[in-house]
Amino acid sequence: MTEVRVEGVTRRFGNVEALRGVDLTIASGEFLSLVGSSGCGKSTLLHVIAGLERASEGTVRFDGVDVSALSPRERDVAVVFQTYALYPHMSVFDNLGFPLRMSRVPREELRRRVRETAELLRIDDLLSRRPRELSGGQRQRVALGRAIVRRPRVFLFDEPLSNLDARLRLETRAELKRLHEQLRTTFIYVTHDQTEAMTLSQRLAVLRAGEVLQVGTPEEVYRRPADTFVATFVGSPPMNLIPARLDGGRLAVGGVELPAGGLPPSFRGDVLIGLRPEDLALRPGPGEPAMPATVTLVEPLGPESYVHLDFAGHALVARVGPDVPVRAGERLRVSLGLGAASLFDPETGRRLQT
Amino acid sequence: MIRRAALWGAMLLVLAWSLGPFLWQGLTSLKPTGELSRLPPILPTAPTLDHYRGVFEGRPFARYLLNSAAVAGGTTLLALAVGSLAAFALARLPVPGRRLILGLFLSITMFPPIATVSPLYLGVRALGLRDTLFALIVVDTTFALPLAVWVLTGFFREIPEDLHRAARVDGCTPFQAFRRVHLPLAAPGLFATGILVFIAAWNELLFALTFTATDRSRTVPVALALFPGLHEVPWGEIAAASVIVTIPLVVLVLLFQRRIVSGLLSGAVK
Amino acid sequence: MRPVLAREERAGPAFVTPALALIAGVALVPMLGAFWLSLHREMPVFRISRFVGLDNFAFLLRDPRFLKSLGNTAYLTFLGVAIETALGLGLALLLHRSFPGRGLARAALLVPWAVPTVVSGRLWEWILNPSYGILNHVLGTDLNWLGHPSLAIHAVLLADVWKTTPFAALLLLAGLQVVPRDLLQAARVDGAGAARTFFHVTLPFLRPALLVVLLFRTLDSFRIFDVVYVLTGGGPANTTETLSVYAYKLTFSTLDFGYGSAVAAVTFLCVLGLSLVYVRLLVGRRA
Numbered sequence: 001m002t003e004v005r006v007e008g009v010t011r012r013f014g015n016v017e018a019l020r021g022v023d024l025t026i027a028s029g030e031f032l033s034l035v036g037s038s039g040c041g042k043s044t045l046l047h048v049i050a051g052l053e054r055a056s057e058g059t060v061r062f063d064g065v066d067v068s069a070l071s072p073r074e075r076d077v078a079v080v081f082q083t084y085a086l087y088p089h090m091s092v093f094d095n096l097g098f099p100l101r102m103s104r105v106p107r108e109e110l111r112r113r114v115r116e117t118a119e120l121l122r123i124d125d126l127l128s129r130r131p132r133e134l135s136g137g138q139r140q141r142v143a144l145g146r147a148i149v150r151r152p153r154v155f156l157f158d159e160p161l162s163n164l165d166a167r168l169r170l171e172t173r174a175e176l177k178r179l180h181e182q183l184r185t186t187f188i189y190v191t192h193d194q195t196e197a198m199t200l201s202q203r204l205a206v207l208r209a210g211e212v213l214q215v216g217t218p219e220e221v222y223r224r225p226a227d228t229f230v231a232t233f234v235g236s237p238p239m240n241l242i243p244a245r246l247d248g249g250r251l252a253v254g255g256v257e258l259p260a261g262g263l264p265p266s267f268r269g270d271v272l273i274g275l276r277p278e279d280l281a282l283r284p285g286p287g288e289p290a291m292p293a294t295v296t297l298v299e300p301l302g303p304e305s306y307v308h309l310d311f312a313g314h315a316l317v318a319r320v321g322p323d324v325p326v327r328a329g330e331r332l333r334v335s336l337g338l339g340a341a342s343l344f345d346p347e348t349g350r351r352l353q354t
Numbered sequence: 355m356i357r358r359a360a361l362w363g364a365m366l367l368v369l370a371w372s373l374g375p376f377l378w379q380g381l382t383s384l385k386p387t388g389e390l391s392r393l394p395p396i397l398p399t400a401p402t403l404d405h406y407r408g409v410f411e412g413r414p415f416a417r418y419l420l421n422s423a424a425v426a427g428g429t430t431l432l433a434l435a436v437g438s439l440a441a442f443a444l445a446r447l448p449v450p451g452r453r454l455i456l457g458l459f460l461s462i463t464m465f466p467p468i469a470t471v472s473p474l475y476l477g478v479r480a481l482g483l484r485d486t487l488f489a490l491i492v493v494d495t496t497f498a499l500p501l502a503v504w505v506l507t508g509f510f511r512e513i514p515e516d517l518h519r520a521a522r523v524d525g526c527t528p529f530q531a532f533r534r535v536h537l538p539l540a541a542p543g544l545f546a547t548g549i550l551v552f553i554a555a556w557n558e559l560l561f562a563l564t565f566t567a568t569d570r571s572r573t574v575p576v577a578l579a580l581f582p583g584l585h586e587v588p589w590g591e592i593a594a595a596s597v598i599v600t601i602p603l604v605v606l607v608l609l610f611q612r613r614i615v616s617g618l619l620s621g622a623v624k
Numbered sequence: 625m626r627p628v629l630a631r632e633e634r635a636g637p638a639f640v641t642p643a644l645a646l647i648a649g650v651a652l653v654p655m656l657g658a659f660w661l662s663l664h665r666e667m668p669v670f671r672i673s674r675f676v677g678l679d680n681f682a683f684l685l686r687d688p689r690f691l692k693s694l695g696n697t698a699y700l701t702f703l704g705v706a707i708e709t710a711l712g713l714g715l716a717l718l719l720h721r722s723f724p725g726r727g728l729a730r731a732a733l734l735v736p737w738a739v740p741t742v743v744s745g746r747l748w749e750w751i752l753n754p755s756y757g758i759l760n761h762v763l764g765t766d767l768n769w770l771g772h773p774s775l776a777i778h779a780v781l782l783a784d785v786w787k788t789t790p791f792a793a794l795l796l797l798a799g800l801q802v803v804p805r806d807l808l809q810a811a812r813v814d815g816a817g818a819a820r821t822f823f824h825v826t827l828p829f830l831r832p833a834l835l836v837v838l839l840f841r842t843l844d845s846f847r848i849f850d851v852v853y854v855l856t857g858g859g860p861a862n863t864t865e866t867l868s869v870y871a872y873k874l875t876f877s878t879l880d881f882g883y884g885s886a887v888a889a890v891t892f893l894c895v896l897g898l899s900l901v902y903v904r905l906l907v908g909r910r911a
Contacts, residue, residue, distance in 0.1 A: 052519050054630070071631060073525035085516035089538045102525035146524070364718055365729060372732050375747045375786070378758055382750060391756050440643035447636035455640060462651050464895045466847040468868045469888035472875045473657030474650070496650035499643055528635035557740035559850045564876070578742040579854055589750060596743045603738045611731040614738075618794055 002062050002153040002186050003028040004049060009058035011044055011210075018044045020210040022058070031180050031187040033197035035233070036207035042190045043158055045207070049188060050156050051075050062153065073102070075154075078147035082159040084139045086131040092118075092142050093127040099150045117149040137168045148183070157189040161196065173200060194234050198222070206230045225342060228349035231274050237306055237317045240275045243346060251338070254312025258289050258336070271352060272344040279337030280318035282307065282326065290333040298326055309334060376600060383593035390589050405590035409598065414569050415577065419598075421487060422556055422574040428491040429555035430548050433498045438544060440499075441506035442532050446518050456507075459500040467497070467560050475564050485567040493565070494555045501554070502547050505617050509543025510536060546617030549610050553603065574599055655892070661885035669879045680886035690887060692862055693870040697891075700781055700866065701845040707785050709837055712792030713830075719793070720800045730794075737790040745854030748783040770856050773863045780864050784851050788844075792837045799833025800826070839902040846895050867891040 004026040011019040019041045026032045034042040047053040049060055051072040059068045067075045078099075086095050093114060100110045118124035121141045131139055140160060147155060157176075161169045177200055180187050191197050197204045198218040205215040206229075214226035225231035225239070232238040244253040246267050251258045253273070284290050293316070297308040300322075307326050309316045311334065318334065320326070343352040382390065383405050385398040409415050443449055444456065474493060483489040513536055521531035537544070559575045566572045578599065581592050607614065665676045684690050719729060736744060751759050752769035760766050769779040803826050811821045849868040852858060858865035858873065865873075867887060874884030 047519075050523065052522060069630070072523040077523065079519065079523045081516045081520060083514060083516045085514065085520035087517065087520075087535060099524035102530065146520075150524075361718070361721075361723075368715060368718065368729065369732050371786075372736055372790070375744075375751060376735065378751065379747050396758075436642045436646065439639045443636045443639035447639065448633050449636035449640055455644065458644075458647065458652075462647055464843055464892065464899060465651060465655050466868055466871075466888055466891045466895065468847070468849060468871045468875075469658040469885065469892055470651060470654035471872075472661065472881050472885060472888075473654035476881075477654070492646070493650055496646045499647060503643060522632070528632055528639070532639075553738055557742075559740070559742060559853070560872075575740045575742040578740070578746060581746075589753075589756070592746050593750065596746050599743055600735075600739050604735055607734045607738045608728075608731045611727055611734060614734060615730065615794060618791075 001028045001184065003064075004154060004186060004188065005061040005064075006045070006049065007059050007061065009045070009048055009055045009060065011041075011048060011053065012056040018210050019048070019055070022210070022212055024205055024212060024215065026186060026188055028063075029184045029186055030203065031177075031189065031201045033189045033191060033201040033204040034207060035191055035194055035197040035204055037192055037233070039209075040207040041210040042192075042207050044210075046079075046156050046158055046188065046190050049154070050077050050079055052079075076150075076152050077154045077156055078150050078152040079156045079158065080143050080147050080160045082162050084131075084143040084163075086139055086142055086146075088131050091128050091130060092123065092134070095131070095142055096127075096145050096149050099146060103150075113149050117145045120148070121145050136164055137172070140164060140168075140172065144179075148179075152185070154186045154188060155183075157187065157191075159191055161191070161193075169196075176200060195236065198234065206233060223340070224351070225274070226351050228272060228274070228344050231342060231344070235276065237277050237319070239342070240277065240280070240316045241344070242273050242275070242311070242314050242316070244271055244273050245269070246271050246343075253291070253336075254314055256291055256312060258291065258338075267343075267352070270346050272346045272349075273336075273338075274342035274344060275316070275336055275338075276340065277306065277317045277319040279340045280309075280316065281335040281337060282318060282320055282324055283332050284335035288335045289338075290335045292331060293334045295326055295328050295330045295332065298328055376597075376604075379593045379596050379600075383590060383597050385590065387590055405588075405594035406598070408588065408591045409595045413577065415595065415598075417569060418572050418574045418577045421571055424487055425490050425494065425558075425562070425573055426552045426556040428487070429494040429498060430552045432491060432495040433502045433551045434544055434548055436495065437499055437502035437547070438506050438537065438540070439532070441503050442510050442536055442540075443528075444503070445507045445510035446513075446515070446536070447528060456504075459503050462497070463500045471560060471564050474561075478565055484565060485571050486565075487571050489565050490558075490562060490571070490573075493561050494558055498551045498554055502551055505547045505550070506540065506543055509540045509547075513539050542613065543617070545610075546613040549606065549614055550617050553606070556603070658885040658892075659889050661881050662883075662889045664882045666882035666885075667880055676882070680883050681890070683883070684886055684890060689862060689865070689870065693865045693867050693887075696777060696864060697846060697848065697866040697868075699777060700784060700848060701842060704781055704784055704788075704845050705838060705841045707781075708789045708792045708841060709796075709834065711785070711789045712796050712837065713834075715789070715793035716796035716800055719797055733790045733793060735790075736787050739787075741787065741850035742854050744783060744787045745851050748779070748786070749855055752779050771860055773861050776856055776860055776864045780852055780855055783855060784845070784848065787851065788841065792841060795837045795840075796830065796833055799830045802833070803829040835902065835905060839899065842898055842902070843895050846898065847891060867894075 006022055006024040009019055009022045010017060022041075022045060024045075034045060036042050044053065048055050051067070051070055051074070055068065059066050061067065062075060072079070087098065090098065096114045096117060097110050100113060105113070114127075115124065118127055121144060123138060123141050123145065126134060126138060126142075131142065134142065140163075143160070161172055164172060173196060189197070189201060201218065203215060203217050204221055206213045206221065206226075208229055214221055214230050216224075221230060221234050225234060228241060232241065242253060244251055246252075246269060248268070249259060251273075281288070291311060293309040293311040295307060296310050296315075299306040299308070303322060305320050305322065305324070305326070307318045307320055309318060316334070326332070344350060345352055381396070381398060384401040384403075386400055386402045386404065389398060444452055449455065478484055478489045481489075517535055517539075518531060521535045526534065557575060558573075559579065562573045562576045563579065566576060578592070578595055581588070581595065662680055663675060663677060664673060665679070666673050715733065719726060719733070749770065751757050754760060754766060754768040754771065757769070759769070767775060769775050807825050808821060811825050816824070847868055848866050849872065852864055852866050852869050853872070856864045858869045868891060871884045871887040871891065874880050874887060878884075
C-alpha cells in the first residue's frame with residue numbers, strides 16, 4: 001500500500017527528451033494506467049518508477065521517501081514485462097521462487113509461498129515445466145506469479161497483455177482487475193490500448209511525447225478531454241472534431257448557423273467542436289436543432305452501427321442503435337448534441353471551457 | 355546429372371586438397387625408415403610403429419603434450435573467465451567509453467607479436483618466470499582476449515534485455531545476474547569461444563619459443579619446430595609426431611565443427 | 625547529479641577491469657616498450673644502451689635487408705590474400721548448397737586451419753622435399769622447392785594459402801547466407817545465367833563479408849611468422865624473410881633489441897595504415 005509520487009521527472013537520452021517534467025501522483029492502492037501511443041514515454045516512466053532507469057532530473061517518492069537513488073530491489077517493486085522475461089533455463093517453480101531466493105527467504109517459506117501463488121494463478125500443475133513448454137497464457141501467468149510471490153509495495157505492468165490473442169486478453173484483463181481488488185496494492189499499468197486502460201483503471205494518465213496531457217478517471221478523460229489528442233485517443237470511434245465559429249449565442253458550422261444552446265455565450269472566435277459519436281442523433285424530433293447531412297457509409301456491428309456522414313464537407317461518425325434504418329446516400333437531419341460537446345482552441349488543441 | 359557429378363567431383367577435390375597432405379604424412383609415419391627415401395612405393399609395404407616409438411624415446415614427448423594441454427587449458431579457462439565478465443559488462447551494463455574499449459581490444463589484434471616479444475621477454479626474465487608455463491598462459495590469454503571478448507559480447511547481446519531487467523527487479527546484483535542468468539544462457543557461446551581459444555593457445559609458437567628454455571616447460575609446437583637433429587632429419591618421427599598432434603585436433607574439429615563455425619562467424623559478422 | 629552511484633554503474637567498469645589490466649600490462653605496455661626500445665641502441669649482451677632517437681628508422685629505410693623483407697612480406701600478403709579470397713569464395717559457393725555430408729565437408733575444410741602452423745609447416749616441408757618429396761615425384765621434377773632462391777617464396781605462399789583459406793571460406797560462407805533467396809529466384813526467372821546472377825545479385829551482398837575477409841587476412845598475413853620460420857627460417861639467402869622473421873632474428877640472433885624493435889614498430893605502423901585504408905573502404909561503401 002504505497003503512494004507513488006513522480007516530481008518533475010525528465011529523462012534525456014543524448015539530445016532526445018523521452019520524459020519532460022512529469023508530475024504524477026498515484027494514490028496508495030490505486031490502479032492507474034499510463035496510456036499513449038508508442039514512443040510517448042510511458043515505458044520509460046515505468047522504468048524510472050521501477051528504478052531500472054535513472055531520471056536526468058526530478059525525484060520519485062514512495063510514501064514521501066525519496067527513492068530516486070535506490071535500486072529496484074531496494075524499492076520493493078515488481079515488474080511484469082510485455083515479453084514476460086521468464087528465465088528460460090529455470091523451471092516454473094524456480095522462476096517463481098527466484099526473487100525469494102535472492103532475498104534469502106528460508107527454503108520452507110519459499111516453497112510455501114511459491115505453491116500458494118501457483119495455486120492462486122492455477123499454474124500449480126506446471127511447476128516442473130520449462131517456459132518453452134508453456135503456452136502464451138501460461139507464461140503470462142508465471143510472469144504474474146513471479147511478481148505476486150514477492151508481495152511488493154508496487155506492481156508495475158509493462159503492456160503485459162499485448163502478446164496475447166484477443167480472447168485470452170479479455171479473460172486476463174478480468175483476472176487482473178479481480179487481482180487488484182484482492183491484493184489492494186498500488187498497480188501502475190502501461191498500455192497503448194485505451195480500452196484496456198478505460199476498463200481496468202481507477203484513473204488514467206494520457207502521455208504524449210514525454211508529457212502527461214491529462215490525468216483523471218476514465219469518465220473524466222472521456223467526457224472532458226484536456227486537448228484534442230486526448231479527445232481522439234480515448235474512445236472508439238474517435239471523437240468528431242469540426243472547425244466552427246462561435247459568435248455570441250450563435251454557432252456557425254460549415255456555412256450553417258445554429259443556436260449555440262449549451263455553449264458559453266460570452267465566447268467569440270474560431271473553435272474546434274468535439275462531439276462523441278453517441279451524442280449525434282439521426283432524424284431527431286421536431287424540437288431539436290438539427291442540420292442536414294448525407295450518409296456516406298454504414299458499418300453494422302450487431303448491437304450498434306457506425307454511420308459515416310458528410311456534413312458540409314466535414315466527415316462525422318455517429319453511433320446508432322440497431323433499430324435505426326439508414327442507407328448510404330440518404331440525406332437526413334442530424335442533431336449535434338451540443339450540450340455534451342467539448343470546445344478546443346484550433347491552434348493549441350487545448351480545451352477551452354471548464 | 356552432370357552438375358551432380360561435377361559437384362561431387364569438386365567436393366572430392368576439396369577433401370583431397372584439405373586432407374591429402376595429412377594422409378600423406380600419416381602414410382609416411384608408418385613407413386619403415388628405409389622406404390622413406392624411395393618413391394615409389396606410395397603405400398608402406400611393411401607398416402611399422404617404429405617412428406611412433408621413436409617420437410617418445412630420446413625426448414619427453416609426453417611431457418610436451420602435457421605442457422601444451424596445461425597451457426591451452428589454462429589459457430582457455432582464464433580467457434573465458436576474464437573475457438566473459440568483460441563481454442557481459444560491455445553488452446549489458448553501462449560502461450563509460452565502451453566504444454573506445456572495444457576499439458582498444460580490436461587494435462591489440464593488430465600488434466605484431468614480434469613487437470611485444472622482446473619487452474615481454476625482458477620482463478619475464480626479470481620476474482624470474484622464464485621457463486614457466488605461467489608466463490605463457492598469461493600472455494596467451496591476453497592475446498586471446500580480443501577474440502574472446504568480441505565473440506562473447508555478440509552472444510551476450512542476444513540475450514533479451516528484459517531478462518536482465520527482470521533479474522535486477524528480482525534483486526540480483528550485477529554479478530548475481532551474470533552468474534545466475536546470463537552465464538547459463540550464454541553457455542553455447544562460451545563453449546564455442548573456448549574451443550577457439552584452446553586451438554589458438556595449443557598452436558601458439560612464437561611466445562612458447564621465446565619463453566621456454568628447457569624440456570620442463572616446452573610445448574608441442576616448439577618441440578616440433580626444433581625437431582631436426584644436427585645431421586640427419588628424422589622424417590619418419592616428424593611425421594609420427596605430426597600425426598600424434600593432429601589427431602586430437604581433428605577429433606575436436608569433427609565433433610564441434612558447428613560450434614566452431616558459429617563462434618568464428620559471431621565474432622566476424624559485426 | 626546523484627551523490628551515490630548505483631551498483632550497476634559501478635559494476636560495469638569493475639567487470640571490464642581485469643581484461644583491461646591484462647591488455648594494458650601484457651600487450652599495450654610492451655608495445656609501447658617496443659617503440660621505446662626502437663629509439664635506443666640496445667644490446668644487453670654488449671652492455672650497450674643509449675638513446676639514439678630516430679637513427680634506427682633512418683638506417684632502416686636504407687637497409688637492403690629490410691627492404692627485401694618488406695617486399696617479401698608484401699608479396700606473400702597481397703598475393704596470398706588474393707588467392708585465399710578467390711579460393712575461399714569458390715569453396716563457399718560450393719558448400720553453400722546443402723547436401724548430405726556437408727557437416728563432414730566443413731569439418732574436413734577446417735582441419736588445415738585447426739592444426740598448429742608447425743604441423744602444416746612440417747607437412748609441406750616433407751611434401752616439398754627435393755629428394756623424397758611427393759610433389760617432385762608427382763610432377764616428375766627434382767626441384768629444390770625450399771632451397772632455391774627463386775622458388776622458396778612461392779613454396780611458402782603455397783603452404784600459407786593452404787592453411788588459411790578455410791578461414792576465408794567460412795566467412796564468405798556466412799556472407800553468402802545473407803543473400804536473399806527471392807532475389808536469386810527473381811534473377812533466375814528473368815533468365816539470368818549463373819555468372820550474371822553472381823555478379824549482379826550475389827556480389828553486392830557479399831561485399832561487406834569480402835571486405836572483412838580482406839581486412840583481417842591482410843592484417844594477419846602482414847605479420848606472418850610461424851610458417852616461414854618453420855619452413856625456411858627466412859632463407860635461402862633471405863628470399864623468404866618477412867618483416868617479423870627479420871625482427872625476430874635481429875632480436876634473438878643478432879641480439880640487437882633496439883633495431884629489432886624498430887623493424888617491429890614499422891611493421892605495426894604498416895598494419896595500422898592498411899587497416900585504416902580498409903576501414904575507409906568499408907565505411908565508404910556503407911555510406
